[in-house]
Amino acid sequence: MMLMWGSMVSSSFYHTSVAPPQDLQITDPGLLGSLDIEWKPPPNVQTFNECTVKYKFEYRNTGDRDWKVIFTKKLKFRVGFDLSRTAEVKIQTLLEGQCTNDMEVRSDWIFATFQVPLQGKLESEVQNFHCIYHDWKYLKCTWKPGHLTPRGVHYGLYYWYEGLDRAAQCDDYIQDHGVNVGCMLQNMSQAEYKDLIICVNGSATATLLRPLYVTLRLHNLAKPSPPEQLMVSMSASEELHMAWSPPGSETPPQCLEYEVQLAEDQGETKAAWVSVSTQMETTLTISRANQSRISCVRVRGRTNIFCADQGFWSEWTQECFSVPRKEDKQLFILIPVILSLSSSLIIFTLIGQCKKRTLTAPAHQMTTVSLLTCKGRALTTLHASDGSLCRAVQKEGPSG
Template identity: 85%
Template sequence: VQQLPPHQISLLFCVFVFFTSTLCFPPGFIFNLVAPPQDLQITDPGLLGVLDIEWKPPPNVQTFNECTVKYKFEYRSAGDRDWKVIFTRKLKFRVGFDLSRTAEVRVQTLLEGTCTDDVEVQSDWIYATFQVPLPGKLESEVQNFHCIYHDWEYLKCTWQPGLLAPRGVRYGLYYWYEGLDHAVQCNDYIQDRGINIGCTLQNLSQAEYQDLSICVNGSAAATLLRPLYVTLRLHNLAKPSPPEQLVVSVSAVEELQVAWSPPAGGTPPHCLEYEVQLAQEEGEAEAAWASVSMQMETALTISRANKSHISCVRVRGRTNIFCADQGFWSDWTQECFSVARKEDKQLHILIPVILSLSSSLLTFMLIGQCKKRSPAGKPLHAPVGC
C-alpha cells in the first residue's frame, strides 16, 4: 500500500468505509435521503381560473429533525415555455391558470441542514395536470378581447362576438381576485345593437399587483358557446391621461425650455415616464417628429442648434419599469406648442420701425427742398408734394 500514489490510497480508504460511513461522499450520493411529496392534487374552487394545489409531506420527513424541509413548486399552462417557480414550506397554494389550456404542476422536496452536511438534497419530482371540460367549438369563443386600465381608476374590457355566435347571443363577464368571496358579474356593460361587447369595472384598487381572473361566457338557444378565461395584471394594462399644462419657452441662449405636469387621475406620479418629441418645419415641407428624450422628470431643456423656423413640442406618458412590466402610452398632449426663433421675432419688430424711420426721413428731405428759394424770391421747381 505504501507504494501506491496518495490519491489511490484515499480511494481505497473510501471503499473500506463505504458500508459504515458517509465520510467520503455526500449523503445524497450514497442513497436517496428524502422522498418526493405525496398525493399531489388539483381542485377547482370555481374562481375563474384560480386552482387549489396541495400535497402531503414525504413519508420519511420525521427522520430529519436536524434538517430544514422545503418544497420547490412549479406551475404553468400547457404551451408555456417557462415554469413559474415558488420555494415554500407550505403544503397548499392557490394560483391562476388559463383554463382554456391544461394546467401543469410539479413539486419536489428540498432537504438541507446538519443531516446532509449542509448540502441541499433534492427528491424526484411528482407531477399532476388539470383540464376543465370546455363546451362548444373554439370558433364560438369571443374574439379580440382587450382591456385597458385607464388612469389606474377603471378597467375597460371589450370583445367581439365569436364567429359561430348566433343572433340573440347574450354575453356575461365575471371576475374574481384575492379578497372576494366569490366571482362577481359586471354591472356596467357596453352594448352594440343590444349585444354586450364590453364591460367597465370600477373600484379595483385592491386587485392591483395581483392576479385578476376574468371569464366571458355566452348563452344562446340550442348552441353551446365556449367561455374565454384570462388572467390579468392591472398595472401592466395601465394607460394614463396625457400630461397637462405643457409650457414651452425660449431662453436667451436659444434653448427650448419645456415643462409640464403629471396627468390628473389615479396614476401615481412616481410611476410615470415621459417621451418628448420635437418637430422642426422647413419651408413648405411637412413637419417630421423626432424623439428627443425619454425621462421621468417633468422638465427638459432642448438645444436649438439648427436653423429651423419653428419648433413644435409634444409629450406623452406611460407607466415606468419600476411600477409595471409594460403599459400603454397616453395620447399626446392635446396642443402642439410652436415657438418662433428669437431673431425672427426681433426682425418682425424691427421692420415696422425701419419703415417708419425711412418715411420720416423722406418727409424731412422733401420739406427741406420746399423751403429753398431763388434769389428773386421765386420758388424753384419743387418736388411733388411740396
C-alpha cells in the same frame, strides 16, 4: 466500550434517500383558474427529526416552455392557471440537515394534471379581447362576438384576484345592439400588482360557446391622461424651454415618463414631427441654431419601467405655439423717406393680437403717436406733421 461503539455507529448512519410526497391533488375552488394544490408528506417523515423537510413545487400550463418554481414547507398552495389549457404540477421532497450529513437529498417527482372540460368549438370564443387601465382608475375591456355566435347570444364577464372571497361579475356592461361587447370595472386599485383573472363566457339557445380565460396585470395595461399645463418659452440666448405638469388623475406621478416632439415649419410642405426626448422630468430645454423653424411642441406620457413592464402612451397634448423668429427680436430703424401725403401711414404687422393707443402731440411737433403692443414688444409709429420724415423703432420689453 460497547456504548462508545454504538454511538459511533449511530453517528455514522445518514439518510441517502427520501420518499416523494403522497396523494398530490388539484382542486378547483371556482376562482376562474386559481387552483388549490395539496399533498401529504412522505410516509417516513417522522424519522427525519434531525433534518429539515421542504418541497420543491413546480407548475405550468401545457404548451409553456418553462416551469414556475416554489420552495415551501407548506402542504398546500394556491396558484393561477389558464383554464383553457391543461394545468400541470410536479413536486418532490427535499431533505437536509444532520441526518444527511448536511447534504441535500431529493426524492423522485410525482405529477398531476387538471383540465376543465371545454364546451363549444374554438371559433365560438369571443374575439379581439382588449383591456386598458385608464388613469389607474378604471379598467375598460372590450371584445367581439365569436365567428360561430348565433343570434340572441348573452355574454358575461367574471373576474377574481387575491383578496376576493369569490369570483365577481361585471355590473356595467358596454352593449352593441343589445349584445354585451365590453365591461367597465371601477375601483380596481386593490387588484394592482396582482394576477387579475378574467373569464368571458356566453350562452345561446341550443348552442355551446367556448369560454375565454385571461390573466392580466393592471399596471401593464395603464394608459394615463395627457400631461397638463404645457408652457413653452424662448430665452434671449435662443434656448427653447418647455415645462408641463403630470395629469391630474389617479396615475402616480413618480410612475410616468414623457416623450417630447417638435414640428418644424417646412414652408408649403406639411410639418414633420421629430422626437427630441424621452425622460421622467417635467421640463426640457433645447438649444438649436434655427429655433425660428419650430412651429409646434407636444408631449405625451406613459408608465415608466420602475412601475410596469409595459404600458400605453397617453394622447398628445393639443397646444401648439408659434416660436418667434430671430428677426422679430432685432432693432429696426427705417431710413428717412419722403412722404407725399401727411396722412401716409407706415404699419408694422406683428404675429399675435395687438392693442393700439393713439396720443396727440403739440402742433409744432409730431402730430400722432401710435403705440402697438404685441405680447410684450412695443412698436411705435411716429407721423411727422409736415409729412417729410418718419422713423419707427421696435423695442424689447414691456410696453410703454
